[in-house]
Every structure is written in C-alpha cells, then in structure tokens.
Amino acid sequence: MIPGSSSFADFLASYAPELLPGQGRNVQPGSTAGEEIPHGTTIVASTYAGGVLMAGDRRATAGSMIAVRDVEKVFPADEFSLIGFAGSAGIGVELVRLFQVELEHYEKIEGSVLSVDGKANRLSTLLRGNLGLAMQGLAAVPLYAGWDEVLRRGRIFSYDVTGGRYEEQLFHSIGSGSLFARGSLKKLFDEDATSEEAAAAALQALYDAADDDSATGGPDVFRKIYPIIATVSEAGYRRYTDEEVAAIVDRMLEGRMRRPLGPTAPALPSADGEGDAR
C-alpha cells in the first residue's frame, strides 16, 4: 500500500522478480543455448501516409527444423503502437507481454498515455534486463512502431540486445531475413502510399526475405497461413484479416508467376523525375 512507481516492471521487480523476463533461468556461465530453441525471424515495418505498418512472417525455426508454422510475432503494444520481435521466441513473447502490461499499467495508474518516445525508451529499459541471457544465445530484439499524435506521423524504433534504441526513418526490418527484406522494401517503399499499398510492399519484402532466407516463411497458401499485417494510425490499431492479406497475397503470387523476382523499380529516373523520389 506504499505509493510506488507507475511502472509495472518496477513493481514486478520488487514484488515478484522471478516473473521478470530473463529471471529464473539459470544458464551456466560460459554455456550457450542450444540450437533447439525456436527463433522468430523476419519483421518489417514501414510508414505510409497517415500511419505506420508492421508485418511479420509466421515461421519459427529451431536450427534447421521448422518449429512452428503459424507463430505470431507482431502484436499491438497498445491502441496506438505495434511491437514485433525477432530472435528467441520464448524471450520475445515474454518481452512483448511485459511491455503490453507496462503500457496499460502506466495508462491506468497515471490516467494519461506515455509519449511515443517514452514508450520507446521504456522498451529499451525492459530489454536491458535480458542482456545476460542474450550473451548466452537467448537473444530477442523488438521492433517498435507507433503513431505519434503530436508529430502526426508514424515512427519506427529498432533495438539491439543491449537495449540500444535507434529511431529508423521511413522503414526498417529486423531478423535473419531482414537484409533481403530491407533491400526489397527500399525499392518498393513510397512515402505517400496508402495502407493497402504499404501492406503490399511489406508482403513483397517478406516474400523476398523468404526467397533467400531459409528461416523466413513465405505465405503458406495451402494451409492458409498468411503473414500478419497490422497498422496504427490516428484511428488506432487495426489488424488485417486473413482474408484481406490473402487477397493481396494472391495478386502478389500471380505477379510472381510471371516475374519470379517481383516488381522492379526503374533503374534510372524518368524524364519527369518519376521514380526518383528518394
């Protein structure tokens, strides 16, 4: 009954520290986690006109084995922000859950909502608690995206395992397939895109990641397992339904039947400057 911090994680640390991520797992010094722990792989985030979007594939791998085909790696952090993770699935999910409670807790205790920077910094603090495990191979890093009510634009933050926080411009990707996804998104990204166009570009990026990275899963049309796409905008959180994603995926696959490498950007700007936006 002592007035305390408005942080749920701080409360947990003083009241039930064993429930914090990264606690209660006694990994021996010097040892590293095995290959059998499921890993989540590729997440992409991209801004669009009036919002920010995050998409994640559904594959979790343990070594060379596909551990889960329909894992979820993209979640609403609160009404106006998204969080996704790549890396050790157990740690990632735990981090996401704690972060969700953390934001909701603050909102209830203080009666106000944290700023986007405040939320992004808080995530960085939570992440720092996991450094010990990360050193032993149990690393998970989040990608955070939120709608900034004050600046009226979507913002994206990436993190490293030490809790370092980096604000990304326009778009970003994390995970083992991120190299390919980022390259792909760089060519397809359009600042003025609608949410549907941004969703299509993100799906193309995930497809390219799955094409070249074995740990990233492509859309599984046979089992009807599609990437997760979610957006936040002024209107709040919205997750694309499987039907909506399937419709874009079908069109994308149709295009890839004709052109397996996917859409191309013009190699040189056209005379009117089109294709020279960035």
Next chain:
Amino acid sequence: MSMPFYVSPEQQMRDRADYARKNIARGRGSIVLQYDHGIALVAENRHRALHKISEIYDRIAFAAVGRYNEFESLRVAGVRMAELHGYSYDRSDVNALMLANRYAQLLGSIFSNAGEKPYEVETVVAEVGASSEEDEIYRLTYDGSVAAEHGFAVMGGAAETLTTYVSERYQAGQSLATALALAVDTLGRDSDEPRQLEADHLEVAVLDRTRTQKRKFRRITGPVLERLLTPEPAAPEAAPETAPETEPDSTES
C-alpha cells in the same frame, strides 16, 4: 505512570465506525447500476482530473467515495494485483470477486487494527459479464464487509435513503440513457432539497459488454454525456465509440 483508560472493544469498534461513517458522509455520493449492455458508474465529482471511478482491468471497474488518498491507494493496489495476476496466469483469470476479497481483507485488517485509523472509504468493484445475469457488483465498506449487489449499489452518506429511492425506480434491462437519468436523479436527492446535477458535475463511465475490445471500460464525457443526459424520447441510447472498434487479437500465447 498513568494507566490508560479502559475502553470496551464494542465501544472502540463503534467509535471507529462512527468516525469513518461521518467522514464518508461529508463527501458526495456515487452510484453503480446495470443497464441493458453493461454497468454504468456515476459519481458526483466536480474535479476533472481526480477520478472517483476508474478502470481496474479488462472487465472490471472501481468506484469509490470518501477520502481521496485512501481510495486512490486502494485503486492502485487493485490495478497492481489484477495486472500481476493476469500477467502470471491469464487475463481471463482476473475477476471481481477475487479483487473484492482482497479489498475486504485489507479494509478489515485496517479497521480492526487499533494502531491505525480506519479508512474513510466505501468502494464498489464491478465486473461486466457476457450477459446481465453474469454481471457482478460488490460493495465494500470501511470495515471490510462485502455485499454482492444486484442491479445497483449506492455509496456515500445518504446511501440508505438513496438506495430506497433507486430500488423503487430501478428496472432491469433499462437503456443507458434511462439508467443515467435515474442515477443523476438519485444523486441529487442526498439532502432534503433535491438538486439538479449538471453534466460537468458528473463523472460517468461504463463497462460496456458490447465493446469488441478486451477492455470494456469507457469514460463518457463531453457532448456524448450531454446527449445521453438530455431527456429526449428519440435520443440514441448507444453512444458512438470514439475510436473504431477493432479487436486486438490475443497476445497471450
């Protein structure tokens, strides 16, 4: 060395109860009542920032009267308990009865502990269910006693009079506008001279079971509240949502 005066336990408890009751009666009342789509919580409150009504968890809300710092600490303890429970088990494992029992323990032990003054608060813990039969309303008093209420619960100094007034007028399955009208009418009758309470003197929130979000608590303020309070036969009874209804998917995996 002087001997302390002997005070019988009965007298001591009576004194403590009188003390708490008197101080609670100084503040304005609050009322919680069911309507067709959930539970409405209404308090007379002239402060915009200091809440007497608040969200505890997904389906659970809290209303209180009495000393602000005391019920605020109860509220924070409740939020913490609920979040901790939901985090270590599952969100669906958090319920109002559990919370009411903890509050009862806390209030009861403070009341009977001679070293502390009793809390000058009365609270209600309400949980909206899938249907109105499954709604739960628990009323807790300063001494830790709990009562499971059906339909409505009134808190504050004039609670007994007001309870009689509501019980004669309360109808199960009433619309939100009707429920609010009754609540406002009731709260204005805490003294001999009935008062007409204005929207800006009221704090109103609902636990709306039709809300598709997991968090069913919603404050009703400003124009929406004024519209609901306007006695108009054709008044829309379901207030429009300020945010679009989207279903945040389950994140507990």
